[in-house]
Amino acid sequence: MEPVFPFSLVLPRGRGTLAHALHQQLRAAILDGRLLPDAPLPATRKVARGLGVARNTVVGVYDLLIAEGYLIPRKGARPVVADLSRRRRNRASKAVPGSEAPRFAPIWRTPFLLPSPARVLPERNFRLGIPDHRHFPHDVWRRLMAQTLRRSSREPFAYAPSEGIPALREAIAQHVAFARAVACTADDVVVTSGAQQAMDLLARLLVTPGQTAVAVEEPGYPPVRAAFAAAGAQLLPMPVDEEGLCVERLSPDVRIIVVTPSHQSPTGAVMSLRRRAALLDFARRHHAVIIEDDYDGEFRFGGRPLDALQMLDRDDLVFYVGTFSKSMFPSLRKGFVVAPAWARGGLVTVKHCTDSHCDTITQSALAAFIRDGHLARHVRxxxxxxxxxxxxxxxxxxxxxxxxxxxxxxxxxxxxxxxxxxxxxxxxxxxxxxxxxxxxxxxxxxxxxxxxxxxxxxxxxxxxxxxxxxxxxxxxxxxxxxxxx
Known part of the structure; x- marks a missing residue:
């Protein structure tokens, strides 16, 4: 058969099934984009000759596709493929807000969890949480990625450890010890897909739905609240002042406290040493745990930074969460948790069940970037x-x-x-x-x-x-x- 379409057609030999098969295969080609919008179809005579079928069969299939809206007829010319994206856009525009209610879980219809609408901003803007790409050592990163890809092509396929590859966990442990005086080893580190996944994993691990009370900063970072609310936590908003979270306002039934002590999000306040000591004392007395979100603590502009809560902790109550989105770039999607010894096994199990493992290519390149001193130089x-x-x-x-x-x-x-x-x-x-x-x-x-x-x-x-x-x-x-x- 002479090829008349840019893909193969498999047609059975039987009167009742031939037209049906041709219709289904052309329809599928339109839907998956192999026949592009506004492209004219071959003439019916050419298709009939190329496929070895009767012209009336092809005419009938074209007419059916026109009737269904997949083709647009043109007077005196061949029909063209309809632009189905317009139809999808029109259908989406007619959606009634809230019409998803019977299908979504109730938590995802909560207004404060809904994403903000995308905004078109000038290139130079005051947007929060975005580092400057112009000063990043792109050539170094490309070289390390190329080396990693060459090396990976010689290695057998395998699943990486859920907690992260050893080289990256070792590099992270050294980095946070140097940059933030966080006391840990590679065994304490669990690699995640950004800080947001770290929060989601901790919420899954620590929250008993409908029972666990979680104190969050007010105001505070909405995606963190979303992770714990989705896990079924009872959220208790705690006020923030110039010394950070107001520890004296914590309720005795709180079991998890999520804080950004180094640089409160969004006020920027630094939790005072007095408040840090009080928070650790509260957690010890009330059998609570603390999740310390240190999302951009590498960039300090004052004197000596206050010790991280994790460093001050003597009772294994603090989970330290970090990310490379601010010190490097957001699309890297690499974060980590420094977990207490009693929680590491459970955290790795949750990670394995929800995400198996982070990609090994960027893990390896990031490990080399940290190990060779490029991250420290870039931060400086x-x-x-x-x-x-x-x-x-x-x-x-x-x-x-x-x-x-x-x-x-x-x-x-x-x-x-x-x-x-x-x-x-x-x-x-x-x-x-x-x-x-x-x-x-x-x-x-x-x-x-x-x-x-x-x-x-x-x-x-x-x-x-x-x-x-x-x-x-x-x-x-x-x-x-x-x-x-």
Whole structure:
């Protein structure tokens, strides 16, 4: 048979089945994209001759596909393939909000768990949690990835350990010991697909649905709340001030406390040594555990950092969670948990059941990147760059915007928050601030309740110092023009 389509057709020899088989195979080719939208089909005579079938059979199949909407007829010309993506878009646009209710588990219909709509931002913006790609050693990373790929092609296929390959766990243990004074060995480390998976695994391991009370920061990082809420935890929002989580407000029935002590998300506050000691004492007395989320603690701009909770812990109560999304890049999707000895086996079991293992190619490359000193050098290189941007932001907040905003003390990370000096004017001031600082966020977006002081959080990971200064000047002029709101 002469090939008339860019794929093979298998046609049985039988009157009743031939047309049906041709119809089904052409329909499948349209649906899976082998016949592209707006492409004209071959003439019926050519198809009949090439397939060795009667022309009337082909005409009947074309007519049926037209009737079903898979082909579009054209007067005096061959029919063309319909663009089914338009049909799918139209169907999606007609979906009624909430129509998924009977199918989704109730927790995933909770408003504070729903993702924020995607925003189109300029390249240089105030978005939170994004590091600057322009200064990353891409050539080094490409070389290490190439070496890993060449080596892996000579090794037999195998499943990696669920807890992560030994080389990466050893590298992580050395890195956190050097960068954050976290006391651990490779055996204590479980590699995860980012910090978010680490939180999900810990929630699965530690939460008894409907019973376990989990204290979370208010305001706090929504995906962390989502992980524990989805596991069936009772979430207890705890207020945060300039010393971090207010430990004295914790309820005695709390069994898990999730905190960001080094750089609170989103206010940027650092938990004081007094509060750290009080939190560890609370956990010991009430048989609770602490999950310490140190998502961007490598970038310090003040004096000597306070010891991590994990380092101060003497009772094996702290799970230390870290990530490479801020120190390297988000799409790497590598995080880790430093777990107490009593929890390691259970954590690895949960990891094995939910994800088997993280990919070994990037694990191997990351291990070499850390082991050869590239991560430490990159962090050292980026620290003064981010420090300059942070100072530009602080200068603008203390100068240009001092009548309206007051910066919250912070000495680490890639974002800085500022309180609105007159909370009663927040609803009128916020739209102007956010318009001139694209990517910045209201801390209200991080809250479960409405009982928080209004503030704005500015990221400075991808915006240069001069652009920060210019944006804040424009913001000040707009606020003055509006009469100070």
């Amino acid at each position: 290189h980026m620290r003064p760059i981010y420090a300059e941007r942070r100072e530009a932001l602080l200068d603008g907040l203390r100068g240009e915007l001092a009548p309206w905003l007051e910066p919250i003390p912070s000495e680490a990370g890639l974002h800085l928050a500022a309180r609105i000096r007159e909370p009663e004017r927040a609803s009128r001031l916020l739209p102007t601030v956010l318009r001139f600082a694209p990517g910045a966020e209201s801390t209200a977006d991080y809250a479960m309740t409405h009982d928080i002081a209004p503030a704005v959080t500015f990221g400075y990971g991808v915006i240069d110092a001069h652009a920060i200064a210019a944006a804040l000047k424009d913001m000040r002029r707009a606020l003055e023009k509006s009469g100070g709101l």
